[in-house]
Amino acid sequence: MKKDIESRIEKLRARIRGHDRLYYVENAPQVSDQEYDRLLKRLKALEDVHPEFITPDSPTQRVGGEPAAEFKQARHIVPMLSMDNTYSAEEMKEFDERVRKNLKGASFEYITELKIDGVSVSLLYENGKFIRGATRGDGINGDDISNNLKTIRSIPLEFQGDAAGIPRLIEVRGEAYMTKEGFEAINKKKESLGEEPFANPRNACAGSLKLLDPRLVAKRHLDIFIWGTGHIEGLKLKAHLEVLQYLKSAGFRTNPDSKLCRDIDEVIEYCGSWRERRGKLEYAIDGIVIKVNDLAQRDALGVTTKSPRWMMAYKYPAEKALTELEDIIVQVGRTGTITPVAILKPVHLSGTTVSRASLHNFDEIKRLGVKIGDKVYVEKSGEIIPKVLSAAKEKRTGGERAFHIPAKCPACGSKLAAGPDEVAIRCENAGCPAQIKEKTLHFASRDAMDIEGLGDAIVDQLVDKAFIKDYGDVYYLEFERVKGLERMAEKSAQNLIGAIAKSKENDLNRLVYALGIRHVGERAAWLLAENFNSIARLSDASLEEITAIEGIGPVIARSVCSFFRNHENLKIIKKLKSAGVKMAASGASPSASGRLLGKTFVLTGVLKSFTRGDAEELIRRLGGRPSSSVSKNTDFVVAGEGPGSKLDKARELGVRIIDEEDFKKMVGGL
Template identity: 40%
Template sequence: MVLKKRAQELRNEINIHNIQYYVHDNPIISDSEYDQLLNELIQIEKNNPELITLDSPTQRVGSTPLSEFNTIEHSLPMLSLANAMNDDEIFDFDKQVKKILNTENEIEYTCEPKLDGLAVELVYENGIFNHGSTRGNGYIGEDITQNLKSIKSIPLKLNDENPPSKLEIRGEVFINHKDFEKLNQSQLNLGKQPFANPRNCAAGSLRQLDSKITAQRPLKINCYALGLISQTQFERHSDFLKQLPKWGFPVNNLIKTGINSEFLIQYKNKIENLRDDLDYDIDGVVFKVNSIIHQNKLGNRSKNPRWAIAGKFKSRQATTIINNIFPSVGRTGAVTPVAKLKPVNIGGVLVSNATLHNQDEIDKKDIRIGDTVIIQRAGDVIPEVVKVILEKRNKDTKKYNLPNSCPECNSIVLKPDDEAVSRCQNFYCPAQIKGRLKHFVAKPCMNIDGFGKKLVNQLVDENLIQDFSDIFKLKLEDIQKLERQGKKSALNIIRSIQLAKNTNLSRFIHGLGIRNVGEHASKLLEEKFQSIDNLFQAQYNDFVNIHEIGDVMAESLFKYFSSKENQTLIKKSILLGIKFKQIKSLSSEKFTNLTFVFTGSLSRLKRSDAKNIVEKNGGKVTSSISKKTDFLIFGEKAGSKLKKAKKIGISIISESDFIKMSK
């Protein structure tokens, strides 16, 4: 009996930690403490199999694979939503709702992002997860109970002392971008085919007959709708959404409630702008009439409810024709095939070029001049070809192959075995020279205002500049004599060059365009080496010993800075007036990789001084406590942060101990 009680205690505790982790994203114990609880439960159940319950967290993965899925009939149909393709259709929806409800009053709606995953239904009986299914055709779905159980964010037991005897919850199963990339990387490492996109991967994972495979996939769920429920009644949909996390279901954190159609349109625009910053795919928003009484009054059409609608985002795809394909040469010599398109409007932007990436991509998609293709433009990414519509291909098209010689300088083009791109091998190829200079003057690098791509092209074509040091030799008359350059703009450019001479080492390093070395790495190098002379003298080991710099980058850094030719160019620039601002130097590295949080009022140090001490010694100060915090330093009247730190088990030290520690 003691063991039975302990097992139940463990289940409850694990359940609570699951909710903290998956619903609130706020774990209060470490992973290893969690594992300890789970292992204790596994041991008890192993020695006493009669104590195993259906809702035990040990029962998430089934032991035997299924031979096929059974079907399950939904007790209430899972209808699809009608679409509003533009703002007018959202206005019409709101008007229609008011008309049917016979009211002049503004209607309250809940607005939710529409996740691009797989809709499922979870059925609980007396608080215990009983079965779950796919949406299927809306009336009958597939029984994927065992697979759903393996998703840790789905509660096996409701966190409710008096659960409804029957409860049906609907939600979307999906995969985060970050998890998806990790998964694909491990697929590649295992020599397996990567998944096409998060949605396909989520769908495929849910339809595995062996739930052990599903359990290895990073599936998540967001819940958003109610099927059948006994006893309890909700007055508003938003009340139901508030109840979900209390039961233990994750809910999307962008859901808002508001009044009238203007609010709906604002919400849609806001979420559409956020779209590319989210870590999951969405394809629109959903508006629901908030009052349940109103929902019932509005009822359903044959296929969709009258009280809800999906607001579609602007299309990101369009169909057009490839008029031509031409190779373009970048600053590293990479030869990229670019498709010249019959101009097409995608989401309000006229698109006339699309990247074809490389020869492999062209071969894989079999892209040819004259083909009708689907083009996609998403966020700031260069438009690309999704697929060729083969049915529309003309008979006389030919396969496209990149030329063997550089289209800019006629030099040989080679493709290293371990790379996907071919490169022009001529360092003095005009396209490469121009590319390097455009990179050098760009905003994240030397940030020379007004020094645009056209000017670079003109100056290189006129033989006025060849490498970055030449920029600092330019005179007013050099620029003034170029076509379409007046005295005023020439003066401005000369002034910008003067201003840009006062720079910092990281901008300059970034501007050099060393292979594999970006903005972040450049900052690291500035911190570690402090001066250009130190970089000249650095050995391969000095680079590779820096955390975050791998051997490929170290190799190209060593090659670049040890080259006499490159050293000469850099020294020339310094003679021409380039100056690097000194950065704060570290007084020690004793706090390297340590994160500090301060709370309460300190009596001996000012907050800003305390922060300085941490940073001078290589540490970091953040404002809130998380599992990543190493030390909490508390002063008088320390409050919630102190409590939280104690809970998570972070080292807590007093101000005077901190001062001792930093000496």
């Protein structure tokens, strides 16, 4: 019987892994998303009943685990070296001459690869199973970010069957990256929270991989291209191209654009061919990597103290363009912040046409000293965001005019105010249509209430027609009105109404995030939902109670309190409630025996008889709620061996502390 279940679980996992590979690696899915979800749910259900069969490489274990306090160090078996780079074809020829000389006239080939603007990582597999993933770090030691890397679905947790031989031990190396689309989305979100945006996708990717909570990493839409190996035991490969082919057959995602080149001229041609085209890729590249293909020849060439002699990076210089600053307009953000935007005469830059650039804030205009009508230099930082670098003041004709900060909001005409503690200028009219639009878009966005179909064009019309006066009105939209909007077919109107209805059942953390409380990002929303369990309790919470939550600082806490003191906001919440939006956490499943019903537990330290995940699962099954941080609402803190600061916090707040034995008794001597 047990054997049967185990083999059923294994078969399901194999099917899911196969589909993962088809979807994430081969880009050729064979089943619908629903069918895939059904398989995953079935596996999850089986594992819930038989937790003894859960293995770390199960597809259900990609996103999970507690947020880490810090990362452990991981030592690379073979160091991850950096590489020399150049911006000139001349230096590439010099590199070629050195290789030629050192190989004493033997014939050789190069392999060229796109240099993805991401973060190098090393994945360690033992007998074909993923056991650790780490950042490059200083090349010798990196951070162990295994749990974060596991959230990248194209990283196989186990080698695929058709690989020719599985090595006993192998370091697989690649570049984790964020797509341009993901990068723009995250920066938009950061800006709406009043945070500094990431400068480029590499920083965004690095920042994401260093998040301590894997659940958040999973939402950052990261991916990876594998470009090589470090240490290998029990497998012999002769050339780089063979390495890539082998890794591809083992289920890894390699970049399709690498190319074997006979000589340096072909390499230089390849570099040139990507100069323009790279703008159209869905990820950013900052150059081309050139490697000698034959591995024995690489060994013969060796390494200098810091970089291999068989490898070189050709980097594209950042492209600049001169164009005209036609105008400076201002935009109103979700919280009323006014930001200036440069309107440019369209100009071709790094593969795309640029006609707008953010100017960040009014100080930036002052710093640049630009005037409307100026000729300005623009550059794409990280090859994505257009940026005004400077004005070509020598080209002025006298017809340029200075920009003045507007006194009134461009959307509603209200007088603008500068906050006492900030440089930003804001529109403080709660009924400002520009803010209502932004708030509604945020409310409906993918990481908030995830209402598909409620995009820019639709929200613009709904607000302009006054069908939406605040985001609470979303739930009172009538089919006939939606159908009557421009560019809205009957079918899409139906879908939108359906998506709105479905969103009522969302988890509490999504709702908390969707409310658009200033400074409350996804992580803070999670913590608030976990600790207060319902909007009612959250809105009653005192500043002290909110500040007591680990991970919530005073700025966020003050912002939450003032949000729930605001009459307008409470009115919207009432609307949401009356519409039937779920206002509390799901809590225990109805089948729970209820022994721990309604009790909140925080685990700290190491338990002898349970893993963290098992203990949490047990608490949930018995109707209780595991939480990651101690607050006044915590009922018990279970202290294992080597407890952390949560124990001090529990003492401070007078929360009851129990040890593992007490906990075992409580759960019924399991």
